[in-house]
Amino acid sequence: MKKLLVILIALGGTALMNGQTIESGSHSTAGYIKSDGTIENSSHSTKGYIKSNGTIENSSHSTIGYIKSDGTIENGSHSTVGYVKSNGTVENSSHSTIGYIKDDGTVENSSHSTIGYARGVKKEWAAVAFFFFKF
Template sequence: MIRILFTMIAIGALTSAQAQTIESGSHSTTGYIKSDGTIENSSHSTVGYIKNDGTIENRSHSTIGYIKSNGTIENSSHSTVGYVKSDGTVENSSHSTIGYIKNDGTVENSSHSTIGYARGVKKEWAAVVYFFFKF
């Protein structure tokens, strides 16, 4: 009975620690985003965080931006740097389209050329990583 319980706990820990891979357009792994919002580089070193309340932090836990519930992306001074629309269109602060996050996780630039893949990642999180903040 104890062995079964231990196995169930171990499986649960592995599942909750899984990260979605962030890839370049050529499918090279450039990083990971864990389900808790931790952003890692390709060597699994933590480079940032996206908190449940939408706060975006660097590796030192300094706030560098915010994701608002309506898809607005702001910098640390609360100035709008862009928008992520519900259909995955990514716009800059002037509402010019700068890219797209497709439902399958494909990330495209404004010319619809594939620049990366973020399967299983929230569209807003993918936009933060690919278009708005450098981690």
């Protein structure tokens, strides 16, 4: 559930606000991600931000990570915590596969079990929310 909140936070926003809903594996709303990168929980409280330059911030605007143009995900100290491949494979810092973000927005764990949905959300943003940061 914490991973779901992270995704929701990373993806914050409602469809009415040009954002997408983040859902759990059972399709319950976990949060939202707005088109501007604002991450909200299911009650629409802001939990974080993903800036256009790839900077990831918490709700207090403190930098907690970075998304690089090549899909590398870093923590606030610029240490690599994982990777998002162009095909949606999500890897940890040791390049072990920890999950998948499908083209249709389905989020799977390393065993291909569905853990959530992030339709219309950038794969990197979905990975940040589901696998790398707790919002």
